Amino acid sequence: xxxxxxxxxxxxxxxxxxxxxxxxxxxxxxxxxxxxxxxxxxxxxxxxxxxxxxxxxxxxxxxxxxxxxxxxxxxxxxxxxxxxxxxxxxxxxxxxxxxxxxxxxxxxxxxxxxxxxxxxxxxxxxxxxxxxxxxxxxxxxxxxxxxxxxxxxxxxxxxxxxxxxxxxxxxxxxxxxxxxxxxxxxxxxx
Amino acid sequence: xxxxxxxxxxxxxxxxxxxxxxxxxxxxxxxxxxxxxxxxxxxxxxxxxxxxxxxxxxxxxxxxxxxxxxxxxxxxxxxxxxxxxxxxxxxxxxxxxxxxxxxxxxxxxxxxxxxxxxxxxxxxxxxxxxxxxxxxxxxxxxxxxxxxxxxxxxxxxxxxxxxxxxxxxxxxxxxxxxxxxxxxxxxxxx
DNA sequence: CCATTTGCCTAAACCCTTTAGGCAAATGCA
DNA sequence: TGCATTTGCCTAAAGGGTTTAGGCAAATGG
Numbered sequence: 001x002x003x004x005x006x007x008x009x010x011x012x013x014x015x016x017x018x019x020x021x022x023x024x025x026x027x028x029x030x031x032x033x034x035x036x037x038x039x040x041x042x043x044x045x046x047x048x049x050x051x052x053x054x055x056x057x058x059x060x061x062x063x064x065x066x067x068x069x070x071x072x073x074x075x076x077x078x079x080x081x082x083x084x085x086x087x088x089x090x091x092x093x094x095x096x097x098x099x100x101x102x103x104x105x106x107x108x109x110x111x112x113x114x115x116x117x118x119x120x121x122x123x124x125x126x127x128x129x130x131x132x133x134x135x136x137x138x139x140x141x142x143x144x145x146x147x148x149x150x151x152x153x154x155x156x157x158x159x160x161x162x163x164x165x166x167x168x169x170x171x172x173x174x175x176x177x178x179x180x181x182x183x184x185x186x187x188x189x190x
Numbered sequence: 191x192x193x194x195x196x197x198x199x200x201x202x203x204x205x206x207x208x209x210x211x212x213x214x215x216x217x218x219x220x221x222x223x224x225x226x227x228x229x230x231x232x233x234x235x236x237x238x239x240x241x242x243x244x245x246x247x248x249x250x251x252x253x254x255x256x257x258x259x260x261x262x263x264x265x266x267x268x269x270x271x272x273x274x275x276x277x278x279x280x281x282x283x284x285x286x287x288x289x290x291x292x293x294x295x296x297x298x299x300x301x302x303x304x305x306x307x308x309x310x311x312x313x314x315x316x317x318x319x320x321x322x323x324x325x326x327x328x329x330x331x332x333x334x335x336x337x338x339x340x341x342x343x344x345x346x347x348x349x350x351x352x353x354x355x356x357x358x359x360x361x362x363x364x365x366x367x368x369x370x371x372x373x374x375x376x377x378x379x380x
Numbered sequence: 381c382c383a384t385t386t387g388c389c390t391a392a393a394c395c396c397t398t399t400a401g402g403c404a405a406a407t408g409c410a
Numbered sequence: 411t412g413c414a415t416t417t418g419c420c421t422a423a424a425g426g427g428t429t430t431a432g433g434c435a436a437a438t439g440g
Binding site: 104106109112136137139140141143144146147148149150151152154155158159160161165166170171174175177178180181182185186187190 | 294296299302326327329330331333334336337338339340341342344345348349350351355356360361364365367368370371372375376377380
């Protein structure tokens with residue numbers, strides 16, 4: 001009988017595609033086995049567990065996002081960079097909702113350390129070089145931007161802004177304008 | 191044999207407690223049956239499905255959050271109100287992580303319409319009465335605040351800000367200061 | 381070309397979901 | 411109080427996901 005050519009990498013890629021097509025909660029070892037037309041148990045030579053698969057998809061998504069971010073930031077600064085990175089998150093979530101959902105998984109400390117998580121905060125910090133913030137405000141601003149990007153995209157994805165005026169795109173643009181203004185005029189310590 | 195006295199309401203309450211104790215993904219009809227020392231099938235007289243249970247927990251959490259918000263906003267305006275409502279979300283998520291996770295469930299349009307969701311946007315809008323914003327900026331600001339509250343709390347809950355200086359509380363305070371400043375100086379249309 | 385490694389298989393145990401049908405406790409009405 | 415009805419929890423069973431153990435055949439390599 002011919003072999004299917006399974007590898008951990010191919011399984012995680014296919015799992016990510018499955019997540020985008022059917023939702024991250026539909027990602028199961030069984031569904032993946034069906035997709036490769038292979039028996040379920042066969043996947044356990046390549047995956048430690050179902051959790052392992054999900055973590056793999058999360059790490060893949062974080063890498064892809066970081067790669068896109070790095071490309072988007074190249075040659076940009078200030079508001080330009082802010083908008084570019086913000087759109088990376090929003091567009092990625094729109095194109096890959098399952099992968100994006102996976103990226104929200106709570107990782108174990110080890111997995112988190114091995115993830116592209118630090119690249120993400122580095123990128124946000126890079127944007128802030130175009131503004132005049134010093135520590136600890138810079139860290140506060142990194143956390144604010146992370147919160148807005150993640151919060152907005154996740155509310156948009158769960159349908160919070162649909163079917164109500166104004167358009168989500170309009171709010172997004174306006175919010176990025178507002179964040180830029182805020183970063184240029186970060187309030188002094190109270 | 192004595193009866194256990196199950197009702198839909200009690201089941202959903204217990205499910206919410208279970209979520210807070212063990213995580214929302216550990217909420218199953220089976221686990222709930224064990225908690226009441228009852229056979230699994232018995233719960234299906236009170237719950238349509240496992241999904242129904244989860245939706246019920248989400249709706250409960252949204253109600254509780256809205257109730258806390260209404261209490262916190264009473265008699266407050268401006269920055270005071272902003273801080274009070276923001277802390278409602280953050281504190282609730284800290285005290286009830288499982289319930290908070292449930293509240294992020296993507297609801298069906300019918301469930302969403304029957305939920306306390308609109309109370310939440312009304313509360314945020316109420317805060318903005320203390321600032322000088324007119325439509326459509328007010329809606330943009332509502333969406334920004336929703337994004338920051340949800341985004342920050344969810345990043346904090348998933349461990350994003352732990353084990354790194356400065357303290358999360360410090361960033362939270364600073365971010366709320368910054369949002370207040372931003373709302374007082376919302377940039378004019380570009 | 382044969383030995384070893386590797387990959388996918390069958391089999392089986394365990395848990396969660398959901399429906400169908402039954403018996404006993406609670407309720408309500410005379 | 412006594413009986414009929416309703417209601418609540420039960421047993422049974424089917425279906426699907428996870429995971430481990432052990433086996434055979436295909437690929438690999440000396």
